[in-house]
Amino acid sequence: MATNPYRPLSRGPVRRIGSTVLIYAVLIFGAVIILTPFLLSFMTGLKSPVQFSNTSSLSLPSPITWANFQELFGPDHNFISPIAVTVQMTVVILVVQLSCSILAAYAFARLSFPGRDIIFWAYLATMMIPAVTTIVPLYGMFTAAGLRNTFWALVLPTLFGSPYAIFLLREYFRGVPDDLEAAARIDGCGTLRVLWYVVIPYSRPIIATLTVITVVSHWNNFLWPRVITSGPDWAVLTVATADLQSQYNGNWTLVMAATTLALLPLIVIYLIFQRQIVNSISIGGFK
Known part of the structure; x- marks a missing residue:
């Protein structure tokens, strides 16, 4: 047919x-x-x-x-200082916080010690507390310690680990094959060598993702720097832009130039790490 x-x-x-x-x-x-x-x-x-x-x-x-843009870097505004302070703050927080988070996450994921799960979930429960509620106690602590309007006041509250980062890294570290760690220990590696040579290389996508998240969150941080600092010496980029807006309320072109200036480094960082971010999402979804 x-x-x-x-x-x-x-x-x-x-x-x-x-x-x-x-x-x-x-x-x-x-x-x-x-x-x-x-x-x-x-x-x-x-x-x-x-x-x-x-x-x-x-x-x-x-x-x-x-x-x-030329006016922002002129003598009237001098945006070089806020950019330098923001870069220093972000780099210090990124390096120390990520290092502490990796060590804590590996301990919670791969090591056995009494009360491990209780400590982890108690620490993770702090994510439920809004950050705004800790502003006043932190301000009182740093003022009493004589650290108000200093660089250490900007970095210390978030320097030694992040509950979100530790949780994310812990879940990823738990997916590292046990055979890789066992083979490394047979070759004579201790705990720190296993972490450095096995776990961290295996977890590069999630570490790259946390790098971007950490940089973006602290680069855009406004409330705590506004509360704990005053004057131009330790003003970060967000505070300097806010002061510019309140000082020149009608000059929106200058404010938008400062906003664009603050956005450009974040766009560059995302373009650099976008492949690792996609890999971390796809690997996590596959698992």
Whole structure:
């Protein structure tokens, strides 16, 4: 029996094509919603105050001016100091916090000691306490210790580990094959050598993800630096930008230039670590 060469396509491929188009349309719409504020911030920073007030906020800067960025680094604002303080604070917190979190997570995941699970869940329960509730006690402690308006006041509260980081690393370390650790111990490795040569290389994706999360959270930290510091000596980038906004309430082009300046390092860091972040998500989902 001859088949009909003009038989219409089955509904299966058509439905798959339609669902794919719908998914991509939703993703594109979401990307536009998320990226538009950043694009508007950058475009506003490239406009003069007169151009910003006389044109639509969605219009492209014409002509492009870099005067706002130059003014930020001028003698009136001197944004070099807030950037330097923010970089120092973020780097110190990242290195020490990540090191302490890795050591604690390995102890909770791979070592046996009395009360291990009780200590872990009690420490993890501190994530349920809002950070705002600890601001006043911390302020009193650092003021009594004479550390107010110092660099150590910026870094000490979050320096020695993070409950979220320890929880995430612990769950990942528990997935390290026991055979790898056993083989390393047969070769004569102690606990620290096993951690350094086996567990950490195996966990690079999740460590890269935590690196990005830690940098972003502390680079954008505002409340604690605002409370514990005063004056320009130890002002971080977020505080300096807030002071700029309150001091020059009508000059939004200058404020948006400062905001764009604060965003650029985070975008660069994400572009560097994006593959490791995707790998950590895919490996975690596979497990």
